[in-house]
Amino acid sequence: MRLIVARCEVRYSGRLDALLPEALRLLMIKSDGSVMVHADTGGYKPQNWMTPPTVIEYEGDPLSHMVVRKRAGATEDRLDIAITEVVSDVTHDMGEAAALEKDGVEAHLQELLAEQPHWCGEGFRLVRREWPTDIGPVDLMCRDDQDGWVAVEIKRVATIDAVEQLSRYLDRIREDPAMAEIQGVLAAQQIKPQARVLAESRGMRCVEVDLAVLRGEREPDLTLFLV
Amino acid sequence: MRLIVARCEVRYSGRLDALLPEALRLLMIKSDGSVMVHADTGGYKPQNWMTPPTVIEYEGDPLSHMVVRKRAGATEDRLDIAITEVVSDVTHDMGEAAALEKDGVEAHLQELLAEQPHWCGEGFRLVRREWPTDIGPVDLMCRDDQDGWVAVEIKRVATIDAVEQLSRYLDRIREDPAMAEIQGVLAAQQIKPQARVLAESRGMRCVEVDLAVLRGEREPDLTLFLV
DNA sequence: ACTTAGATTTCGCCG
DNA sequence: CGGCGAAGTCTAAGT
Numbered sequence: 001m002r003l004i005v006a007r008c009e010v011r012y013s014g015r016l017d018a019l020l021p022e023a024l025r026l027l028m029i030k031s032d033g034s035v036m037v038h039a040d041t042g043g044y045k046p047q048n049w050m051t052p053p054t055v056i057e058y059e060g061d062p063l064s065h066m067v068v069r070k071r072a073g074a075t076e077d078r079l080d081i082a083i084t085e086v087v088s089d090v091t092h093d094m095g096e097a098a099a100l101e102k103d104g105v106e107a108h109l110q111e112l113l114a115e116q117p118h119w120c121g122e123g124f125r126l127v128r129r130e131w132p133t134d135i136g137p138v139d140l141m142c143r144d145d146q147d148g149w150v151a152v153e154i155k156r157v158a159t160i161d162a163v164e165q166l167s168r169y170l171d172r173i174r175e176d177p178a179m180a181e182i183q184g185v186l187a188a189q190q191i192k193p194q195a196r197v198l199a200e201s202r203g204m205r206c207v208e209v210d211l212a213v214l215r216g217e218r219e220p221d222l223t224l225f226l227v
Numbered sequence: 228m229r230l231i232v233a234r235c236e237v238r239y240s241g242r243l244d245a246l247l248p249e250a251l252r253l254l255m256i257k258s259d260g261s262v263m264v265h266a267d268t269g270g271y272k273p274q275n276w277m278t279p280p281t282v283i284e285y286e287g288d289p290l291s292h293m294v295v296r297k298r299a300g301a302t303e304d305r306l307d308i309a310i311t312e313v314v315s316d317v318t319h320d321m322g323e324a325a326a327l328e329k330d331g332v333e334a335h336l337q338e339l340l341a342e343q344p345h346w347c348g349e350g351f352r353l354v355r356r357e358w359p360t361d362i363g364p365v366d367l368m369c370r371d372d373q374d375g376w377v378a379v380e381i382k383r384v385a386t387i388d389a390v391e392q393l394s395r396y397l398d399r400i401r402e403d404p405a406m407a408e409i410q411g412v413l414a415a416q417q418i419k420p421q422a423r424v425l426a427e428s429r430g431m432r433c434v435e436v437d438l439a440v441l442r443g444e445r446e447p448d449l450t451l452f453l454v
Numbered sequence: 455a456c457t458t459a460g461a462t463t464t465c466g467c468c469g
Numbered sequence: 470c471g472g473c474g475a476a477g478t479c480t481a482a483g484t
Binding site for chain 1: 228230232242243244245246247248249250251252253255257258259261263265266267268269270271273274275276278279314315317319321322323324325327328329330331332387388391421
């Protein structure tokens with residue numbers, strides 16, 4: 001990884017055009033070809049960047065110009081960095097950094113609910129995960145205690161978009177007379193109030209699930225019933 | 228901006244839990260409180276990070292531990308960085324970097340189409356931009372050559388979400404008997420096939436527009452008709 | 455404070 | 470390789 005602190009002006013042209021006036025910034029060049037231009041403020045995002053695969057040209061000694069290019073379909077993405085002063089320029093060999101282990105994302109939620117579909121509704125049995133339709137897969141297809149079909153849409157955070165998505169699936173599936181009575185359930189760690197209102201106005205049920213409970217690390221919160 | 232190259236193990240807990248095993252990485256701490264953990268590969272994204280506002284604690288000399296914390300409602304987001312070796316540790320005062328000037332984002336597309344609404348449909352005249360409804364503003368409200376109302380939704384890239392959004396606007400506006408016949412147009416630099424199918428199945432028209440043509444930098448591509 | 459919508463979204467999966 | 474959905478999305482703007 002090469003870290004250059006330099007006074008520079010940056011031009012990007014590609015999907016849009018952008019100009020960064022001259023200022024002191026960090027140029028970060030990873031060994032995979034990623035290039036990022038960071039200011040000392042502005043949070044998480046670089047002011048400018050290019051993702052691999054790239055071709056990087058360096059000009060001048062001391063460094064006075066960098067061009068980063070990328071073939072993006074018909075057009076070319078291009079980052080022009082004009083350098084007027086190099087404050088620091090160091091390279092570090094970092095080897096391979098081990099990958100990230102995540103826990104708590106939607107796929108994990110789907111796994112747990114597939115194993116314990118009763119959290120989505122009483123008596124629910126799983127028919128299959130990723131039930132295919134021609135507009136995309138339904139997260140969980142179940143049967144309820146009356147043997148009726150139920151499509152379950154799973155989100156970490158459910159917004160209006162999730163309700164629209166489930167609506168589309170239900171509309172499509174109901175075109176099949178054999179499944180015209182299918183019901184919809186929206187299951188999420190968090191359901192936004194507006195999403196809940198829209199979902200219930202469309203006859204879908206909403207279920208907020210607790211990751212710790214699904215994992216069996218914690219008993220369901222019964223305090224409300226113990227008063 | 229402080230740049231630390233160090234062998235470290237990183238734990239994140241908050242919206243999810245994640246662990247980065249010990250490896251050599253770059254720790255980037257901006258003066259606004261942003262903290263990023265970058266590997267030498269993996270492109271644009273940090274392996275781990277925290278956005279401002281944060282509280283950062285440094286322990287040990289040489290640095291052996293960092294804790295980055297953030298109040299996020301009821302819970303706390305937390306980044307624990309255990310450092311076993313500091314390879315480099317430098318701080319640069321960068322001052323204020325001027326902001327980015329962009330050209331070509333959706334707002335510009337809306338501006339250009341507002342000036343030249345005929346690209347959305349023959350004989351279209353603009354009534355107003357950002358026409359208010361109680362579920363959000365319609366990008367462009369126009370009248371067509373028959374004097375009929377037309378709501379135009381503008382995207383840089385139009386996906387199914389854009390169709391849903393326009394559908395919601397049309398449904399709402401049609402509740403007013405005076406506008407029950409309003410038509411919908413989806414205008415975008417790029418329209419995804421499934422979005423096009425859904426839009427047309429709902430009676431909306433789709434228009435792909437070319438930024439260069441809108442700007443008058445290039446004539447409409449007529450080669451198809453010249454064969 | 456919360457919600458909505460855009461982003462050079464990026465990223466990953468699956469066809 | 471293209472399309473589609475998720476993301477610790479992030480971020481800015483409006484209410």
